Amino acid sequence: MEEPLVEVATVGNRPRRFIFVLLDQFTMLSFACAIEPLRIANRVSGRDLYSWVTAGEGGDSVSCSNGVIFTLDLDLDEVGREDVIMICGGIDIQAATTRKLLNWLRREARRGVTIGGLCTAGYTLARAGLLDGKRATIHWENQDSFLEEFEEVMLTKSVFVVDGNRITTAGGTASIDLMLKIIADDHGEELAGAVADQLIYSSIRTDQDTQRLSIPTRIGVRHPKLSQVIQIMEQNLEEPISPALLARDVSLSTRQLERLFRRYLNRSPKRYYMELRLQKARNLLLQTDMSVINVALACGFTSPSHFSKCYRAHYHTTPYRERGAQASRLSV
Template sequence: MSRQGEIIETKDAKPRRFVFVLMNEFTMMCFASAVEALRIANRMADKNLYEWRVVSVDGQPVISSAGVVFKVDAGLEDLCRDDSVMLCGGLNIRAASSPKLVNWIRKESRRGSSVTGLCTAAYTMAKAGLLDGKRATIHWEHHDGLVEDFPDIAVLNSVFVVDGKMITTAGGTSSIDLMLKFIADGHGEHLANAVADQLIYTSIRTEKDSPRLSIPSRIGVRHLKLSNVIQTMELNLEDPISPAVLAKDVGMSTRQLERLFQRYLNRSPKRFYMEIRLQKARNLLMQTDMSVINVALASGFSSPSHFSKCYRAQYATTPYRERGVKAELPAT
């Protein structure tokens, strides 16, 4: 029933069942956002449109990335072909993608179930071969790693991607957007909008929307030419473009570009470009098995020694030690 007391008419159909697989160190946001949208849809429609079951690889409680322990209903089990598998990923996704889990989702997808990877779980799907030749998305911190590890996947910068029965999201609140799409497709936009209203979710995103804040929002500056230069930098990390060419492309002199970066970002264009290239390198070191030399090349460094020197100056450690100390970057 809606807040105004009206019953929202929905199609009569068997409840759709979602099976949420909580992976070790999963992020609570992606899981809770999805379940809450389904719960509210049932409440607003005043009928059981959706059912869900929560499982883990071994049937034991799972610790989330925030350290909260979640009980589950069961371990991995055979599903009905109409069930929707929802993989809830998070930190250390490579370690969480165990052979048992990978084999299970591969088997269930062959039986006809749709498979959704929330947050970083697109990696697990890719490891199972479910995304070969398909479009997908993943949390933006893991984008570069997925591209390098699985070149046959078209990795998009989208909130979510639906490619047949294989579905992926970019983490965080993107679970809400995906669930609202499911609700709209199954029972109409009126119900989806009512659920969004209950969630105080005022801007429903689609597959065409980017999961990241716009460049002006990220840097806290609304300057068109500065934003355009930064966008060009982010699109050309493997083959860096000189400040002179960047300046010319936006109709400025190199000196003007230098002053622009100093004024708004308190660093030179060269320094800023170096920082985002090193951030990509750090992502690749922690998320892939690429050699340090290949990481350097993928981040625009032609000399391993120069790469190591710059990396040490930025992060106070060497690329080799970084890989040995930490396994992965966090995801939200």
């Protein structure tokens, strides 16, 4: 038998079991980044500290977003109270969140089971009412729609959040950070560090780290006043601020602000602001059932006709056609 790389203290006789519920069109990356640290923890400790099974509605098979098909171990059956349920979400999370799944989650939650949501599955937990009054996170692309629909949830921009027996992650490699925390809590920092080394994962994030790149990194420009203005824009999409006030807030003239945007981003401040608002509008149209008029208002457009004109100029379709195409796709 291979010698363990790390000695760990015994915590009970049975391995801690994870139930990975794979939703239709789930993201493989966030699932793989959750299951691999558990496998490696077993290997480097030389013991079966963790076990896992896959589950899903029907208990047959499910396809992830890249087309790979997974054979499931279980249907949505009753699990042990010491088990951990991890819902694995991906694209079209609204369609994948079925009534049967919601009822099962509510039943298991009443039994006191720890339940988590990876990637977009924070939406599923929120729909089940399991995040009411709790801190949570979800992939940044879904944050706007989540905020509109679940006002009772304290949404953060963290890479992962553990609030009592509810867990959420932002998706992607955030699952690694979450699992390293769980392993450290269960068996110590040394084992978690050894798992990270095996993964060649040198920058472990905590729940205090945010999921998106900094503005300078995102836009490829390191100019403090430009970054500051863009941050103000992103925080004020529902009630846009005029270029004159934006310039004043960072101690620039309107002309200086205009030159700054033209030089580094090849567009005017007004145009850049408009693109941010339209991006939010598209997310809301694709991810919520909000009316087109309410989407327009949420993105700072007081006139539906002006919103439709701007949207068509940018995306080459109207908001109504975007919503209709999405509805048709989800009904297939």
